Amino acid sequence: MGQNLKYSALLLVLVIAQKTLVWLLAVTGYEVTPDIVLVGLAYVGIKRGKITGSIAGFLSGLLLDLFSFSFIGLMALSKSAGGFLSGFFNNENKMERYLSSYGFVLIVFFCSMVNNVIYFTIYFQGTSLVFSDVLLRYVLPTAVYTSIISIIPVIFARKKLRRL
Amino acid sequence: MKILLSYLGNLKEYIIFSVLVAASLILIFQNDNLQIRFIRAIAVNVIGVVQSGFSIIPNVFGLERENKYLRETNINLSKELSQLKESRLENLRLKQMLEFKQIVNYKIVTGKIIGKTLIQTRNNITLNIGERDSVRIGMPVITERGLVGKIVAASGNFSIAQILFNKELKVSAKDQRSRVDGIISWDGEGKLMMKNVSKSSDVMVGDVIITSEYSNYFPAGLPVGYVASVGTVDNLFKEIEVECFVNFEILEEVFVLKFLSDEERRNLEKTFNEKSK
Numbered sequence: 372m373g374q375n376l377k378y379s380a381l382l383l384v385l386v387i388a389q390k391t392l393v394w395l396l397a398v399t400g401y402e403v404t405p406d407i408v409l410v411g412l413a414y415v416g417i418k419r420g421k422i423t424g425s426i427a428g429f430l431s432g433l434l435l436d437l438f439s440f441s442f443i444g445l446m447a448l449s450k451s452a453g454g455f456l457s458g459f460f461n462n463e464n465k466m467e468r469y470l471s472s473y474g475f476v477l478i479v480f481f482c483s484m485v486n487n488v489i490y491f492t493i494y495f496q497g498t499s500l501v502f503s504d505v506l507l508r509y510v511l512p513t514a515v516y517t518s519i520i521s522i523i524p525v526i527f528a529r530k531k532l533r534r535l
Numbered sequence: 536m537k538i539l540l541s542y543l544g545n546l547k548e549y550i551i552f553s554v555l556v557a558a559s560l561i562l563i564f565q566n567d568n569l570q571i572r573f574i575r576a577i578a579v580n581v582i583g584v585v586q587s588g589f590s591i592i593p594n595v596f597g598l599e600r601e602n603k604y605l606r607e608t609n610i611n612l613s614k615e616l617s618q619l620k621e622s623r624l625e626n627l628r629l630k631q632m633l634e635f636k637q638i639v640n641y642k643i644v645t646g647k648i649i650g651k652t653l654i655q656t657r658n659n660i661t662l663n664i665g666e667r668d669s670v671r672i673g674m675p676v677i678t679e680r681g682l683v684g685k686i687v688a689a690s691g692n693f694s695i696a697q698i699l700f701n702k703e704l705k706v707s708a709k710d711q712r713s714r715v716d717g718i719i720s721w722d723g724e725g726k727l728m729m730k731n732v733s734k735s736s737d738v739m740v741g742d743v744i745i746t747s748e749y750s751n752y753f754p755a756g757l758p759v760g761y762v763a764s765v766g767t768v769d770n771l772f773k774e775i776e777v778e779c780f781v782n783f784e785i786l787e788e789v790f791v792l793k794f795l796s797d798e799e800r801r802n803l804e805k806t807f808n809e810k811s812k
Binding site: 420421422425426428429432433436443444445447448451452455458493 | 547548551552555556558559560561562563564565566
């Protein structure tokens with residue numbers, strides 16, 4: 372229960388940060404911002420498994436939807452998928468290795484790609500953009516940027532591990 | 536049950552994820568903007584494709600129900616079609632009768648044939664009209680095509696008519712073209728015969744035969760039939776076969792002409808004939 376509260380608080384902070392501070396990290400001209408909530412979700416999914424990952428994804432996505440004042444449910448859907456996929460890496464023996472290695476960056480990239488494909492494909496429905504445009508202009512850059520940002524917790528985790 | 540629960544327990548991650556996806560989709564579909572309209576259109580398409588894919592799998596109960604429904608519909612439609620056909624034919628008959636009613640000079644009563652005898656030498660028809668409809672013995676019975684016969688008995692609501700194919704009915708007739716007179720009668724088999732026509736008379740195949748003014752019972756000019764063949768009986772008379780205009784086998788409605796020959800004339804002719812004997 373305590374663990375769940377800790378992860379909930381972490382995600383809440385990340386959601387608020389995503390909506391308030393991430394613009395500072397935006398690559399101007401390309402409108403690409405990292406998805407720090409997804410980094411947190413990948414962490415929760417690896418730590419707690421598919422169920423927690425998908426529920427955490429759904430709730431954090433729902434919060435993001437509410438804060439975005441756009442249509443509700445889209446972020447909840449994509450984040451549920453992202454959280455669920457990260458749960459596949461929930462393995463007692465390999466968990467710490469995943470979190471403290473650059474494997475985590477790859478997991479984030481994988482989850483981010485799935486999350487972005489769902490989100491942007493639906494988001495750009497009805498516009499003149501075709502799937503390849505969406506993929507190259509939004510899905511891939513966001514996933515790459517998010518993966519780069521996920522290096523930061525890996526560095527912290529490695530330092531912590533070294534101290535131990 | 537335990538196995539099922541255990542199986543579902545193994546799938547709980549996927550079940551929960553599916554529930555979350557479903558909840559997200561429900562939330563998405565609650566919105567109404569351009570993107571959602573597109574997604575809805577895609578969803579409808581996908582559902583349509585899936586449903587059409589499943590529709591090739593025969594549903595035995597559905598087919599049975601559908602079969603029963605189709606059979607019932609078929610019976611109802613057949614019944615309706617039959618009624619419509621009947622109404623159409625009745626409509627045609629009544630239309631012809633109405634047109635005829637407008638051109639005939641005498642008052643007429645329309646009657647329906649409720650009984651018919653066509654296999655005896657004394658063939659009659661029974662009508663659903665009688666004395667209450669002013670039908671009297673001796674009145675001619677006709678259709679829009681021609682002469683049928685004459686009333687020989689009448690009660691309050693019914694009447695019986697002798698038809699041309701009755702050995703007892705004789706009709707004074709004439710060739711419409713050549714005005715040659717004769718007597719139409721039936722010998723009990725085959726076609727009507729026109730008798731008392733001399734060998735030298737001008738009667739040809741195809742000539743129309745009508746009632747003559749010599750008749751005591753029928754007004755002159757009613758069509759009877761046409762000459763089907765002309766032969767010779769002996770050195771004096773011709774043997775003329777007449778094809779009747781009226782088809783008695785399909786006859787359903789007739790008119791009774793409110794026509795009675797002059798009683799004074801009938802009495803005079805009767806008295807003279809008796810004196811001559």
